[in-house]
Amino acid sequence: MPVALVDCNSFYASCEQVFQPRLQGRAVVVLSNNDGCVVARSREAKALGIKMGEPWFQARHRLQGQGQAEAVTALSSNYALYADMSNRVMRILGRFSPRQEVYSIDESFLELDGLPEPPEVTGQRIRATVLRWTGLPVCVGIGPTKTLAKLANHLAKQDPAWAGVCDLAVLDAGEVERLLAPIPVAEVWGVGQRLAQRLGALGIETALDLRRAPSKRIRQHASVMLERTALELRGIACLDLETLSPDKQQIRCSRSFGATVSSLAELTEAITTFTSRAAEKLRAQQGEAAAIAVEIRSSAFRRDAAAYAASRVVPLAAPTADTRALVAAARAGLNRLYKPGPAYAKAGVILLDLSRAAERQPDLFADSSADDRSQVLMATLDQINRRFGRGSLTLANARPAPRWRRREQFRSPRYTTRLDELPVAHC
DNA sequence: TCTGGGGTCCTAGGACCC
């Protein structure tokens, strides 16, 4: 039962290139919030040696030194555009299999069972359809397990000889092993830099080494997770396709500020805004939170004595999805954490102990009419914000354009989700 | 000068209980 992993190439950068054809064939990087780090690179940008996660100011200085600054176009993240393009791609992929796991914003697993054609042919049809309908290039990896499908996708992206589709499921063991032999073990799904280092000390340096390592030895030196990964590399499926996305167990909203803040009033604005956004996400999954954590910190990259980071968990009196109750708890936490002095660079909240509202035991002593009024109010709030745009209606403390708002110097228009930003065709 | 955000899972160790 082969499974495919379909992954968009340089997803954010490709989305930008779809709507700005002059960027095609050029080095394009997309930056994280606040225009901080590089989070996506076109093929040409990778060729210039720009690293994933690299701070943009460093990459820019290096390129300037090499006289190549002009060769790169840097863009701020345009999440509205990427989320909308992602939805389009995922819907298209869903046409190719009744069993789909949307794994991330730019990746889907598909079960390819009972096809009337070789999976490789389906893979090519997937590529052609997504490209034709959205303008986005994808690669397809196919294998007997999810981990091998991931690795097959890696191969398809690396070597143009695969023409974008690599099927490991049809190869015999010898051929698979020949392909795994040159792949560093850190490329395997579930093996990061830390594990790779420890495995290196054991003489396990490639995907093939891990495939061949005895289970007992792996469990001695690492975890059951890695043991599963090794089994998957051998073609023994340990990971199921998760076709319905489970409720989140925690919901986080945190941001670095565009400019540092020092006053409690400004931090309160920020915490109010973040809590409101988190509460919106919570209600979208019909959830309630029983606790909220608040964090504030000064810059993590300055090593002066004034560095300060603190967090605190505040339990709620009863599980709730009401923005007002969550904000009140978050503010109580903030008041305990705040001290004057530090230049705060980042703040955030995390909703914890989540459960489904419908599954809560009613509280015999609570005023249930207050509960009903809260639900109606929150539903109305969400409806207005869906209809007129996020942030149209907020608590009075959440300002529309605070001083600490994120930098996004190079954001492209929200071509597909805002009527006033539609692309214009000149004839 | 300028360094992201949002998740998951596992493990070790402490508290507590009988």
Place this chain on the structure above:
DNA sequence: TCTGGGGTCCTAGGACCC
């Protein structure tokens, strides 16, 4: 003089993912 053992639950921290 002699001072158990085993289970469960919770939390913090680490590692991983995109």
